[in-house]
Amino acid sequence: MFQPVIPQSGIGGWRFLEATYDRQLESHSKSAQIRQDREYLVEKFAKPMTVDEFLDDTRLVRVTMTAFDLGGEEWKKGFIRKVLTEVADPDSTFLPRLNNPKYTEFANAMLPLLGEIRLSEEKTVELADKFELASFEAAVGEVDDTMRLALNYKSEIGSIVGSGAEEKTVMYRILGDIPIRTMLERAVNLPTDIRKLDVDKQAEIFTEKLKSAFGITRLSDMADPKIIDKAILRYHAMESIQQSVASTSSASAALTLLSNAAGFGSQASQNLFLSNF
Numbered sequence: 001m002f003q004p005v006i007p008q009s010g011i012g013g014w015r016f017l018e019a020t021y022d023r024q025l026e027s028h029s030k031s032a033q034i035r036q037d038r039e040y041l042v043e044k045f046a047k048p049m050t051v052d053e054f055l056d057d058t059r060l061v062r063v064t065m066t067a068f069d070l071g072g073e074e075w076k077k078g079f080i081r082k083v084l085t086e087v088a089d090p091d092s093t094f095l096p097r098l099n100n101p102k103y104t105e106f107a108n109a110m111l112p113l114l115g116e117i118r119l120s121e122e123k124t125v126e127l128a129d130k131f132e133l134a135s136f137e138a139a140v141g142e143v144d145d146t147m148r149l150a151l152n153y154k155s156e157i158g159s160i161v162g163s164g165a166e167e168k169t170v171m172y173r174i175l176g177d178i179p180i181r182t183m184l185e186r187a188v189n190l191p192t193d194i195r196k197l198d199v200d201k202q203a204e205i206f207t208e209k210l211k212s213a214f215g216i217t218r219l220s221d222m223a224d225p226k227i228i229d230k231a232i233l234r235y236h237a238m239e240s241i242q243q244s245v246a247s248t249s250s251a252s253a254a255l256t257l258l259s260n261a262a263g264f265g266s267q268a269s270q271n272l273f274l275s276n277f
Helices: 010-031 032-044 051-056 059-069 076-087 094-098 101-110 121-143 145-161 167-176 179-188 192-196 199-215 217-224 225-259 266-275
Strands: none
Touching: 010 032, 010 076, 010 145, 010 225, 010 266, 032 059, 032 121, 051 059, 051 076, 059 076, 059 101, 059 121, 076 094, 076 101, 094 101, 121 145, 145 167, 145 179, 145 217, 145 225, 167 179, 167 199, 179 199, 179 225, 192 199, 199 217, 199 225, 217 225
16 A cells, blocks of 8 residues: 655645645555555446445445545444435435535535435546545545645635635634644644634634734635645644644653652753653
8 A cells, every 4th residue: 555755744744745746646546455446436336326235335435435534434324324315305404503514515425316326427537536535635644644634724625715605604614624623723823722612702713813814804815825825834833833842841841850860960860861862
């Protein structure tokens, strides 16, 4: 299985991944497992199938869920069945209340008609391409999860903020998309404790922070390629600072313990500690 190459963390690693993205994605897509999974998906969706037939095919469910960045949730067969059943009901409010853009996209793509899933050849190819991209992002995450978050942000933020919806609706979408929210929280240095606040207050604080940090007047401006790049660079910079602080704090704590150890003076303890590096 192809393993993405990311030689370092932070901004340098992100710039390397950007520069080599097309070549690495191509190598990933040509690997035996990915190629076989893609061919399996295309073959299976070449003809209509019932929801039950889809759910009974564990491999197909895995590949399909991966395409919508829902890999690892294929075991939720009952929940997936409800999603597919409810999307076919025009009176259902289940998906809006669920407020999960990825499940909504999955449901609308499958959209069973009279109990059957029917995908055109064009839609099947599009789904297969999405699988390759999503599985590559997952592989990147196994090497460095910060890079996966950045790739996901780059590909998804436009669809979240650029729909022409009202500001509050856009912000609720950001708050409801955990990977997008996680990256932006770190980029603008918001504590995760903000999630304990009333959702309207969260939306107010988040909106103000984003507009201030990126010099934008509307949340739809977050889809601007320059702002996307700025957000990702801020994220990696803040992540590096956080990791550096955590590392320094750990080292300081160890030095304090050593300096208090019997038989060692402060300087001697420090030299002993540093000699281990």
